């Protein structure tokens with residue numbers, strides 16, 4: 001399946017195909033006419049897929065740089081290490097980078113690509129569920145710094161995205177959960193069909209499920225490529241999610257899953273959300289084995305005052321009136337500190 005991201009001169013194809021890695025050579029030749037390619041990968045993904053992909057790219061001269069797996073590689077140190085290795089390999093202006101890995105490798109490689117020679121092309125080959133259904137498209141790249149996530153970065157769209165769902169077979173269960181929370185979020189905010197597919201299919205990620213999930217993000221990125229307005233809808237479940245994530249027991253996607261339930265409960269209490277959404281969402285989360293902790297949003301809502309999206313004393317809560325109908329509701333800091341539900 002092919003999905004097209006329409007961003008004028010920065011448009012690109014997103015290919016979703018089981019076995020796509022076997023067609024890599026032709027796919028890359030279609031968009032890149034130089035000889036050398038530099039693959040950036042991590043210490044988990046590299047041993048699993050690097051040789052296969054290198055062998056497949058028989059018309060190119062392929063180099064690789066492998067960094068330590070994990071969020072800590074989205075750092076200045078690793079950024080510098082990758083740049084140094086690329087320059088040691090004598091990378092030239094205009095030569096292609098490939099991000100082979102999860103969201104960490106995608107964000108890091110994209111940022112390297114955005115800055116080396118003021119911008120070299122890069123292709124995303126996402127291997128985690130989170131990267132396949134979300135982070136590999138949209139062009140947000142960056143690293144963490146000063147104790148803050150994604151604080152240094154750039155918008156840099158890839159030249160192409162190649163997704164092989166077969167790669168998910170080697171993904172650990174916790175990483176699967178992490179992506180699943182965000183995938184279900186896409187269904188909640190923009191795609192009722194995706195939720196129905198999740199409710200009615202086996203617990204297996206198909207090309208169609210990834211396609212439907214990416215459609216939600218694509219539609220939002222196309223109208224708001226620089227994250228000025230509508231892209232905030234992708235934060236559904238995140239305001240509460242970030243707070244419960246802080247105690248360290250839940251992965252980000254699992255926290256978002258709980259955050260979505262809280263946002264729906266809050267919407268129901270305020271008379272703004274269709275009450276049936278709660279049970280439907282809970283059913284899907286349980287089906288995909290996401291840990292549901294039954295938090296009470298009223299107990300943690302005061303902490304949202306410290307949310308990074310607290311702008312001028314107001315926090316924007318992303319709520320849904322029904323699946324597929326998302327909106328923002330601003331609540332002032334003083335209201336939050338004295339929050340009591342009207343019902």
Ligand code: NAD
Nearest residue numbers: 044069070102103104105127128130135140167170171175
């Ligand atoms: P990750 O890249 O750390 O991958 C998770 C783990 O799974 C890693 O240990 C990785 O080595 C391993 N892994 C990946 N694919 C595998 C496979 N096929 N088989 C076996 N192991 C595999 O984390 P992630 O969850 O993919 O991404 C999280 C990052 O994405 C965060 O840094 C987040 O800020 C970023 N993100 C970016 C965007 C964006 O729009 N750019 C959106 C959401 C998240």
Ligand code: ZN
Nearest residue numbers: 182238252256
């Ligand atoms: Zn998230």
